[in-house]
Amino acid sequence: MRQGSHEPISVAFRRGCGRAKWRPLVAVVLAVSTIALVGVSSAHGFADRFGVFYLQEPCCGGDPLEGTGASIEGDALTPDKYFCILFRSDAENSNGTYAIQAGLARCGTNGTLDGTCSLSNNLIKFVEKVVASSFTCYPHGAASLFSEYDTWLADGSGTTWFAYINGTAYESSSFTGNLIDESGEHTSTDSCSGWSGHAVFADDGLWPWQRYVKATRTWTQIQASQHSHGCWTLNGGPPSPFDISH
Amino acid sequence: MKTRKSTRMKVMVIVAVVGVGLAYFSISDLRSGSASSRSESPNGSRLAYTSKLGHKPRVPAGASISDIISTIFGRYGGKGVISAAEGVPPDVPGLRRGAWLHFIVGVAAKDERVNRPEWESDLIEGAVADALAGSGRAVAGSTIDWKLPDGTILRAMGGGMGDILPGQTFSSATTDAIRAALAGELTKLGLRPLQIGVLHADQPAPAVIAETGDPLAAAAAAAADIRDLFGQDPPKYEGYYFEVRDLSGRPLFIQSASFRSGAGRLWISPTVSNAVTLNHG
Numbered sequence: 001m002r003q004g005s006h007e008p009i010s011v012a013f014r015r016g017c018g019r020a021k022w023r024p025l026v027a028v029v030l031a032v033s034t035i036a037l038v039g040v041s042s043a044h045g046f047a048d049r050f051g052v053f054y055l056q057e058p059c060c061g062g063d064p065l066e067g068t069g070a071s072i073e074g075d076a077l078t079p080d081k082y083f084c085i086l087f088r089s090d091a092e093n094s095n096g097t098y099a100i101q102a103g104l105a106r107c108g109t110n111g112t113l114d115g116t117c118s119l120s121n122n123l124i125k126f127v128e129k130v131v132a133s134s135f136t137c138y139p140h141g142a143a144s145l146f147s148e149y150d151t152w153l154a155d156g157s158g159t160t161w162f163a164y165i166n167g168t169a170y171e172s173s174s175f176t177g178n179l180i181d182e183s184g185e186h187t188s189t190d191s192c193s194g195w196s197g198h199a200v201f202a203d204d205g206l207w208p209w210q211r212y213v214k215a216t217r218t219w220t221q222i223q224a225s226q227h228s229h230g231c232w233t234l235n236g237g238p239p240s241p242f243d244i245s246h
Numbered sequence: 247m248k249t250r251k252s253t254r255m256k257v258m259v260i261v262a263v264v265g266v267g268l269a270y271f272s273i274s275d276l277r278s279g280s281a282s283s284r285s286e287s288p289n290g291s292r293l294a295y296t297s298k299l300g301h302k303p304r305v306p307a308g309a310s311i312s313d314i315i316s317t318i319f320g321r322y323g324g325k326g327v328i329s330a331a332e333g334v335p336p337d338v339p340g341l342r343r344g345a346w347l348h349f350i351v352g353v354a355a356k357d358e359r360v361n362r363p364e365w366e367s368d369l370i371e372g373a374v375a376d377a378l379a380g381s382g383r384a385v386a387g388s389t390i391d392w393k394l395p396d397g398t399i400l401r402a403m404g405g406g407m408g409d410i411l412p413g414q415t416f417s418s419a420t421t422d423a424i425r426a427a428l429a430g431e432l433t434k435l436g437l438r439p440l441q442i443g444v445l446h447a448d449q450p451a452p453a454v455i456a457e458t459g460d461p462l463a464a465a466a467a468a469a470a471d472i473r474d475l476f477g478q479d480p481p482k483y484e485g486y487y488f489e490v491r492d493l494s495g496r497p498l499f500i501q502s503a504s505f506r507s508g509a510g511r512l513w514i515s516p517t518v519s520n521a522v523t524l525n526h527g
Contacts, residue, residue, distance in 0.1 A: 082469060082523055082525075083525060084525045084527075086527050088527065101527050105527070107525065109479075110469060110470075110473065110478075111469065111525055112469075112478065112510070112524075112525065113510070113525050113526065113527060114501070114510035114511060114512040114524075114525070114526055114527075115472070115501045115502065115503040115510035115511065115512060115524075116295075116408065116503045116504070116505065116508050116509060116510025117508075117510060119295060119478050119479050119481070120479040122293075124293065125291075126527075127406065128526070128527045129404075129406070131360075131403060131404060132356045132357060132360065133357075133358070133513065134358060134360060134361055134500075134511060134512070134513040135511065135512045135513070135526040135527070136364075136404065136406065136509060136510065136511050136512075137509075137510045137512075137526075137527070138406045138407065138408040138508050138509060138510075139293050139408045139409065139410070139508050140408060140409045141291030141292055141293060141409040142291040142293065143291075156338055157337075157338075160336070160402065162336075162338050164340060167340055168340050168341075168342060169338050169339065169340035169341045169342075170342075170387075170406065171387070171405070171406035172336065172338075172402070172405075174402055174403070185527060187525040187526070187527070189519075189520060190520075
């Protein structure tokens with residue numbers, strides 16, 4: 001879960017999001033913005049523990065953000081002893097008190113995620129929900145490095161978000177979404193050393209990073225986003241695949 | 247699970263056939279599988295927290311699911327779950343096959359106090375899942391409604407089900423032995439026991455509330471203390487609830503686990519969030 005609030009996405013991003021005719025403009029804006037954003041990640045409310053590509057309302061020509069999905073391939077998750085590394089799709093409400101995530105996680109030998117996810121330094125698929133600031137994790141089986149997993153979250157009806165991994169529906173959570181992201185996280189609040197991780201997102205012709213609009217039941221490939229690197233190194237970005245590594 | 251190489255080959259074939267329109271699909275497309283290049287093995291990658299398998303659930307042979315739920319609900323010993331029954335799964339594509347459970351739990355407010363009754367429902371769900379596994383059935387998920395003190399019902403506030411192997415064997419120590427062991431361990435850790443209860447959805451699951459005069463130190467020691475009290479790899483019990491309060495009675499952190507359902511819960515007070523050694527995403 002992120003910490004703090006986020007600045008609104010620029011007009012240029014709003015116009016360009018999801019529309020092919022704006023791609024050249026978006027590419028220029030993205031290149032320029034990348035330089036600016038990399039230096040001010042803390043102003044966007046993400047702690048150093050996160051490496052994140054995100055969209056926050058208002059954006060995307062006024063479309064609501066009602067789903068996010070991409071393929072995730074974890075190539076390295078080497079946490080330090082007490083903490084965990086996660087690569088996931090994530091959706092949150094406006095202040096992060098409600099959220100749902102789906103992805104890959106591995107904790108150090110003395111760490112766990114919420115008490116039941118990755119207790120033995122094992123790599124797992126997981127869904128985590130945040131409801132009224134309480135976290136709940138559900139493990140969904142062993143995962144493998146260098147394998148791609150399709151993770152997506154969608155507000156399918158009302159305000160109920162469902163988490164999917166490889167087409168299987170798992171947990172749900174009810175909230176009004178405001179932000180979607182594809183991200184890496186190291187769960188320590190204060191350490192950028194002693195751990196490593198690498199994942200490739202959206203490197204699959206079927207599963208580029210997409211967002212969902214419930215009213216039209218459409219998934220749209222994301223053309224540009226904001227990002228915050230924290231302790232992580234970000235390479236690439238929408239509409240192309242991207243790497244999050246440390 | 248497919249490897250990256252095989253997935254890529256499949257993707258290339260699919261893209262060649264159907265063109266570039268696959269950036270757009272609806273959730274309903276998932277029902278036919280047309281939008282997914284991968285699928286989940288129903289049982290192949292389920293997890294166990296212990297290598298000790300073979301535990302036999304304490305339910306009558308051949309019992310119906312309603313009888314199983316009734317038996318476990320009747321014996322579990324907690325006060326947080328108001329009702330437990332077979333429920334109706336949500337109408338979404340892609341759900342796993344299996345029974346759906348519905349719980350109503352009593353909550354004092356929409357705050358950290360939801361964790362205790364929800365943990366109790368996690369224990370019941372896990373025990374039901376194990377009992378159903380004996381007849382080749384599974385629990386696909388659950389819905390937890392919250393009932394507030396004024397009678398208001400908040401629908402679908404929680405629920406879920408991990409992919410967990412049935413038959414895990416945990417401690418079967420007596421309630422008195424568990425209480426004595428935990429009380430002694432808490433004292434060694436510098437924590438004062440306030441409540442030590444033991445629930446019995448199947449095997450014993452302790453619920454511990456303790457007090458500290460040094461919140462930051464207790465937060466920093468939280469992960470190590472939980473390992474000492476309840477074990478980690480493997481866990482000692484089929485579940486636990488651990489809440490630490492300051493001297494004024496305010497909760498500092500709560501972590502609970504249900505190792506038959508896979509549900510792990512965590513709440514951390516903002517006053518110790520920078521010191522606590524417990525992880526969430």
